Amino acid sequence: MKVLIVGAGLAGLRTAESLRGAGFAGEITLVGDEPYFPYNRPPLSKDALANGLEIADLEFKRRESVADVTWIFDDSATSTDYQQRGVLLKSGRLESFDVLVAATGIRPRTLNVPGAEKSKFSLRNFAEAQELRTSMLGVQRIVIVGAGFIGCEIAATARKLGIDVAVVAADPEPMFRPLGAEFGHAMKHRHEAHGVSFHMNAKIAGYLGGESATGVSLESGEEILGDLLIEAIGSLPNTEWLAGGSLDLKDGVLVDSSMRATAPSDVSIYAVGDVARYAFDLFDTTPRRIEHWNLPTETGRRAGKSIAHFLHTGEVLAESVNFVPSFWSDQYEDNLQSFGMPGIADSINVVEGDLMGDCVVEYLRGNKVVGVVGVNTSAKLAPYRKSFQETN
Ligand SMILES: Cc1cc2nc3c(=O)[nH]c(=O)nc-3n(C[C@H](O)[C@H](O)[C@H](O)COP(=O)(O)OP(=O)(O)OC[C@H]3O[C@@H](n4cnc5c(N)ncnc54)[C@H](O)[C@@H]3O)c2cc1C
Structure with a gap:
C-alpha cells in the first residue's frame, strides 16, 4: 500500500x-x-x-x-x-x-502588467526570499503592490533596512479583507509612523521604465517612483x-x-x-x-x-472540523495574534486598549464572537480563546 x-x-x-x-x-x-x-x-x-x-x-x-x-x-x-x-x-x-x-x-498571484522583468518580485519560497533580499539591499526605493499581510510585512522589513517604501493597493485599507476597515486603518497609521506611504483604492495602469523599473503609474495618472517592485496581491x-x-x-x-x-x-x-x-x-x-x-x-x-x-x-472517519484558524504577524515592534475568522465578522468591539496602541479586539457576526485579534497582547489572549472555544 x-x-x-x-x-x-x-x-x-x-x-x-x-x-x-x-x-x-x-x-x-x-x-x-x-x-x-x-x-x-x-x-x-x-x-x-x-x-x-x-x-x-x-x-x-x-x-x-x-x-x-x-x-x-x-x-x-x-x-x-x-x-x-x-x-x-x-x-x-x-x-x-x-x-x-x-x-x-x-x-503568488501576479499582475498581468508588462515590463519591469528585471526588477519585479514576489515572495513565497526560500529562493525568492534570497533573491529579493539581495536586490532590496541594492536599492533606495521600493513599491509594494498589495497591502495584505505579506505586503505589510515586507514593508516593515524594508523600512528596518532603511529603504523608502510606497504601498499601492486596490483595497481601502491595509489587511482590509482579513481584519476589516477599522483595524486596517489603525495599522496604516502604524506603518505611516514608520515612514511608509500608502496609495489606497488605487489601480496600477503600468510599470515605468523598461526591463528595469523606475516606478509605477496609477489609473489616476499619479506616478510613484521605485527601483524595485514587489507584487503581493494574493x-x-x-x-x-x-x-x-x-x-x-x-x-x-x-x-x-x-x-x-x-x-x-x-x-x-x-x-x-x-x-x-x-x-x-x-x-x-x-x-x-x-x-x-x-x-x-x-x-x-x-x-x-x-x-x-x-x-x-474501509470506512470514512466522521469527525467535525473543529480547528480554530490562528495566525500571527510581526510588523516593526508590533506582534499581531489572531484566532477564529475575523474576516467574516460584521462589527468589532475593542475590549482592551485602543486600536492605535496595544489592544484586544473581538470580531462579531451578529452578536456572536467569530474571532479575536490582539496587538502586543499575546499573554492576555488565553481567556478569550477559552471563552471562544466554550461558546463555539
Ligand atoms: C512569506 C510568507 C510569510 C508568512 N507568514 C506567516 C505568518 O506570519 N503567520 C502565519 O500564520 N502564516 C504565515 N504564512 C503562511 C504559512 O507559511 C502557510 O500557511 C504554510 O506554509 C502553508 O503550508 P503548506 O504545506 O500548505 O504549503 P507550502 O508551505 O507552500 O508547501 C507546498 C509545497 O509544495 C510545492 N509544490 C507546489 N506545486 C507542486 C507540484 N506540482 N509538485 C511538487 N511540489 C509542488 C511548493 O513549492 C511547496 O514546496 C506565511 C507565508 C509566506 C509565504
Missing part, C-alpha cells in the same frame, strides 16, 4: 507524520518541487529578509517515524492519471499511488496537476471533514494545508481555503488519521 504526498511543505510533512502516528506501515513517498526538506515560510518576509537566514535555520525537525519516507526533491507533479492511479512528474518519472495527498500549497492554489478528474478545483481542492476530496469513491484523494478548501464547522457550512500557519498541521494530522482509519476499516 502506497501513499503519495505531492508537496513537501509543512502540510505534507505533518500528513506523513500523522500516517505513521496512526499506525500506517506502508510506503510513503513525498514529492517536492524545491530542493529542500520542508521548511518554515513565515520568516521569509521577516527575519530571513532582514538578516539573510540559511535554509538550515528554517527546516522543520522531522520525527524519527518518517525517517523511512522516500523523498523526491526538485521535481514537480504535472498531471494525474486517475484510472491508472499515477502522477506524472516533470522529469518524466511516473509515481503510482493507492492514496494520493495534495499538499501543493499556493503561489495567491493561486497549485492544483493544475490535478486537472482532468472529477475533483472540485474551483479555489483549491474541495474536501470533507476527513480531508478527503470529492473524487469517485474508488479513488482515494486527500488535500491538506493552503491548497485545501473545507467547511469550518465552528462557523458555518461554507467551504473556505485559509492560509494560516496552524492549518497545515491540523489538516495534515486529520488526513493522516483519516487515511489510516479508511485503509484499516
Whole structure:
C-alpha cells in the first residue's frame, strides 16, 4: 500500500507524520518541487529578509517515524492519471499511488502588467526570499503592490533596512479583507509612523521604465517612483496537476471533514494545508481555503488519521472540523495574534486598549464572537480563546 504526498511543505510533512502516528506501515513517498526538506515560510518576509537566514535555520525537525519516507526533491507533479492511479512528474518519472495527498500549497498571484522583468518580485519560497533580499539591499526605493499581510510585512522589513517604501493597493485599507476597515486603518497609521506611504483604492495602469523599473503609474495618472517592485496581491492554489478528474478545483481542492476530496469513491484523494478548501464547522457550512500557519498541521494530522482509519476499516472517519484558524504577524515592534475568522465578522468591539496602541479586539457576526485579534497582547489572549472555544 502506497501513499503519495505531492508537496513537501509543512502540510505534507505533518500528513506523513500523522500516517505513521496512526499506525500506517506502508510506503510513503513525498514529492517536492524545491530542493529542500520542508521548511518554515513565515520568516521569509521577516527575519530571513532582514538578516539573510540559511535554509538550515528554517527546516522543520522531522520525527524519527518518517525517517523511512522516500523523498523526491526538485521535481514537480504535472498531471494525474486517475484510472491508472499515477502522477506524472516533470522529469518524466511516473509515481503510482493507492492514496494520493495534495499538499501543493499556493503561489503568488501576479499582475498581468508588462515590463519591469528585471526588477519585479514576489515572495513565497526560500529562493525568492534570497533573491529579493539581495536586490532590496541594492536599492533606495521600493513599491509594494498589495497591502495584505505579506505586503505589510515586507514593508516593515524594508523600512528596518532603511529603504523608502510606497504601498499601492486596490483595497481601502491595509489587511482590509482579513481584519476589516477599522483595524486596517489603525495599522496604516502604524506603518505611516514608520515612514511608509500608502496609495489606497488605487489601480496600477503600468510599470515605468523598461526591463528595469523606475516606478509605477496609477489609473489616476499619479506616478510613484521605485527601483524595485514587489507584487503581493494574493495567491493561486497549485492544483493544475490535478486537472482532468472529477475533483472540485474551483479555489483549491474541495474536501470533507476527513480531508478527503470529492473524487469517485474508488479513488482515494486527500488535500491538506493552503491548497485545501473545507467547511469550518465552528462557523458555518461554507467551504473556505485559509492560509494560516496552524492549518497545515491540523489538516495534515486529520488526513493522516483519516487515511489510516479508511485503509484499516474501509470506512470514512466522521469527525467535525473543529480547528480554530490562528495566525500571527510581526510588523516593526508590533506582534499581531489572531484566532477564529475575523474576516467574516460584521462589527468589532475593542475590549482592551485602543486600536492605535496595544489592544484586544473581538470580531462579531451578529452578536456572536467569530474571532479575536490582539496587538502586543499575546499573554492576555488565553481567556478569550477559552471563552471562544466554550461558546463555539
Ligand atoms: C512569506 C510568507 C510569510 C508568512 N507568514 C506567516 C505568518 O506570519 N503567520 C502565519 O500564520 N502564516 C504565515 N504564512 C503562511 C504559512 O507559511 C502557510 O500557511 C504554510 O506554509 C502553508 O503550508 P503548506 O504545506 O500548505 O504549503 P507550502 O508551505 O507552500 O508547501 C507546498 C509545497 O509544495 C510545492 N509544490 C507546489 N506545486 C507542486 C507540484 N506540482 N509538485 C511538487 N511540489 C509542488 C511548493 O513549492 C511547496 O514546496 C506565511 C507565508 C509566506 C509565504
